[in-house]
Amino acid sequence: MSDYILFYAPGTCARVPMTCLEEAGVSFESRVVSFIAKEQRDVDYLKLNPAGKVPVLVEDGRALSENVAILGYLGRRFPDAGILPPAETEFERCQHVSDLAFCASVLHPIVTRIRIPERFCSLDGARSDVWKLAAEMMIPHFDFIDARLGQSPWWYGEKWAAMDSYINWVWFRVTGAGFPQERYPNLATHAERIAARPSVQRVLARETAGQEDLVSRGLNYGFQPVASVPLD
Numbered sequence: 488m489s490d491y492i493l494f495y496a497p498g499t500c501a502r503v504p505m506t507c508l509e510e511a512g513v514s515f516e517s518r519v520v521s522f523i524a525k526e527q528r529d530v531d532y533l534k535l536n537p538a539g540k541v542p543v544l545v546e547d548g549r550a551l552s553e554n555v556a557i558l559g560y561l562g563r564r565f566p567d568a569g570i571l572p573p574a575e576t577e578f579e580r581c582q583h584v585s586d587l588a589f590c591a592s593v594l595h596p597i598v599t600r601i602r603i604p605e606r607f608c609s610l611d612g613a614r615s616d617v618w619k620l621a622a623e624m625m626i627p628h629f630d631f632i633d634a635r636l637g638q639s640p641w642w643y644g645e646k647w648a649a650m651d652s653y654i655n656w657v658w659f660r661v662t663g664a665g666f667p668q669e670r671y672p673n674l675a676t677h678a679e680r681i682a683a684r685p686s687v688q689r690v691l692a693r694e695t696a697g698q699e700d701l702v703s704r705g706l707n708y709g710f711q712p713v714a715s716v717p718l719d
C-alpha cells in the first residue's frame with residue numbers, strides 16, 4: 488500500500504510533483520487520467536479537484552491540488568529531499584513560493600497557449616496567431632531564466648530543487664511545440680542535467696507506462712503542432 492497517490496497525465500505539469508516524490512524516495516502510486524476520455528471532468532475526480540486538472544496528490548484520503556501547494560507541502564514534509572532550498576527567514580520562504588508561483592501563474596498559461604492555441608481562438612487559421620503571440624510573450628521570461636541558469640548549474644546554485652524541474656517542464660513543453668531553442672543554450676544544458684537524474688528517469692518510465700495504458704485503451708492524446716511561424 489503506497490503512502491501517496493498522484494493523479495497525472497503523461498507530459499503534463501504533474502511531472503514536477505512526480506519528480507519530487509521520486510526525489511524524496513517515498514512510495515507512491517501514479518494514476519493516469521485520460522483527457523481524451525475527459526476523466527478529469529468525472530464526478531469522482533471533481534471531488535478531488537473541482538478545477539478538473541492534474542496534478543492531485545492524495546494523502547490519507549485527503550486531496551491536495553495546485554502545484555504551488557503540492558510542491559510546498561512536499562518540500563516541508565521531506566526537508567532532506569532538496570525540493571525547496573534552505574530558508575533562514577519567513578521572507579526567504581515566501582520568495583521560494585513566489586518562484587513556484589511565477590512558474591504556475593506566469594509561465595504555465597503561456598505554455599497552454601503555445602501547446603493548445605485552439606482553446607483560445609475560434610476563427611480558422613487563428614491557431615498560429617495565438618501560438619506566435621504566446622511564443623513572443625515567453626521570450627523575455629526565457630531571456631531572464633537563461634541568464635540566471637548561466638550563473639550556476641541549478642536555479643538556486645549548486646543543488647537541484649523543484650523549481651528546476653518546473654522550469655524544465657515549461658522548456659520541454661514549449662520546445663516540443665515548435666518554440667525555437669537556439670537562443671537559450673543554458674536552458675538546453677540545464678535540460679541535459681535534469682534528464683541525467685535517476686529520479687527523472689523513473690518518472691519518465693512511469694509516464695511511458697501510463698501512456699501505454701492510454702494507448703491500449705484507445706485513448707491516445709493526439710497532439711497537433713502549429714506549423715512553424717517565424718518570431719519577430
Ligand SMILES: N[C@@H](CCC(=O)N[C@@H](CS)C(=O)NCC(=O)O)C(=O)O
Nearest residue numbers: 499500539540541542553554555591
Ligand atoms: N494551476 C494548476 C494548473 C494545472 C493544469 O493546468 N493542468 C493541466 C495539465 S498541464 C490539466 O490538467 N489540463 C486538463 C484540462 O485543462 O482539461 C497547477 O499548477 O496545478
